[in-house]
Amino acid sequence: MQDFGQAFALALQLIVSADPALSEIIFLSLSVSLSAVAIASVIGLGIGATVGIVRFPGRGALIVFLNALMGLPPVVVGLLVYMALSHAGPLGWLHLLYTPTAMIIAQTVLVTPIIASLSRQVIEDFHSEYREQFVSLGVPLKTAVAALVWDARYSLLTVALAGLGRAVAEVGAVIIVGGNIKHVTRVMTTAIALETSKGDLALALALGLILILIALSVNATVSLLRLSASSRAYV
Amino acid sequence: MSNAGATLQRERVATSAVQSLFPLKVRRLVYSVGKQRLIDGIDLTIEQDRRTIIMGPNGAGKSLLLRLLHGLLTPTAGEVCWGETPRIDQARQRQALVFQRPVLLRRSVRANLRFALKLRQYTRAEREERLRHILELASLSSLADRPARVLSQGEQQRVALARALVLEPEVLLLDEPTVSLDPVSVAAIEDLLLAAHRRGTKIILVTHDMGQARRLGDEVVLLERGRVVEHSPALQFFQQSNDPAAGSLCKGRKFVC
Ligand SMILES: Nc1ncnc2c1ncn2[C@@H]1O[C@H](COP(=O)(O)OP(=O)(O)OP(=O)(O)O)[C@@H](O)[C@H]1O
Ligand SMILES: [Mg+2]
8 A cells, every 4th residue: 555645745746747637537527517517407496496486286295305305315316327227228228328428417316406405495585585576566477587596696506506516526326327437437536436446545635635626616616606795785 | 479469468558557446445354364353354445636644553554454455465354446457466567565674686776677667568768768767866876786785774765666666656555665764865755756646646655754644645544453543634633633542643642653
């Protein structure tokens, strides 16, 4: 086993020199997770806005269900998506297993309930504040939804970033449906798992540092956004 | 929307505008939450030409009554009839309510007013002209590009009032619209309301301010615990009130108005 100090020095060197293998992994990781979050945001916000605004029978149960789905274990999502995409599965004909697309699908499934649940809460709060005023003004439903989403934009962005944090850091689902194939489906988390088990701590540590950096900058962005928004009383 | 559809809609608006909103008749109106009858059997007839003031102590049900009149709440029993209009939501489209605690969008003052204007079929030029005009009228021009929610409470109330006035409603329902305004602003708002009234807008105003009630009111409705205890012309109300509650209201002894 390598000496930890040495591994750390090597890791920093990899980062500073923008090592191509490292960059490739980071790039793939970010593009997979950003795509997944983009898709999940569209679907999740649609669900969240609908459930947050419209009253229908079974709404309470649906909210509980969505909240429960937030805690879906990534490996279970991986397993389900694997079964759907495998040769024998209903989507086997698409031949998507072990491709970045499969990873995007898995992360989308993982993140959509989070975005749906959290944005439902946000939109519902805004709606209960604006409802009477909108009824009084005679705002049509479409305009009202658009106005709610726009006025809640800072909170909703926070929600999306929470989803991104979850997607980037997740390993269980992508390793099952992606397979951690070098140059194809190797992302940060799966690479860390593999390199650590191989004993190549330098690369694992470098990726780990980058991952922490990403998590930190996502959180910093959220805080800055909220700060600037609240200075204008927009939160 | 298709051209024909748009024309149809305009015609529909035109025909509904013909139906008078007055007299407003409130019959045996009850609004309860649980076992509490918060509005406890109100009968009222209100005519168009007079400026109506609603007074009464805290918790009397003034804000609830305005919401019921505006159709934001469904009565537990009884009914609210705006003239010949068959449905209250049709009447509501021709009214504006300024809430006791105004809800402004998380946008600039200008964007708040523009949001309201966009709900009507004005051309872009018309919209901007009305916007400019109302900003000036409500002395909001210098605040137009400030985020609405950082404004002081009094300024926010002026924005809410401007938003109501800019749509030129036939009925203005106002829930303590000048409560945190300085005397100069109060006078300015009262002038705005009087001007709107001269243009034919019906004014129904809730206030605790005796002076304001005297200055603006043609008739006064006094509420107490969800009931109308007096409904009389303003002159009579302020001079020879026969109801002991109204009498003490005038002297400001029983409760602070
Ligand atoms: N949703 C509700 N549930 C229970 N009680 C309510 C509800 N809404 C209003 N009330 C009660 O109804 C009463 C009348 O309320 P309302 O807001 O109409 O008073 P108000 O006359 O406008 O008083 P103020 O002068 O303080 O504005 C109050 O006692 C209030 O607590
Ligand atoms: Mg009130």
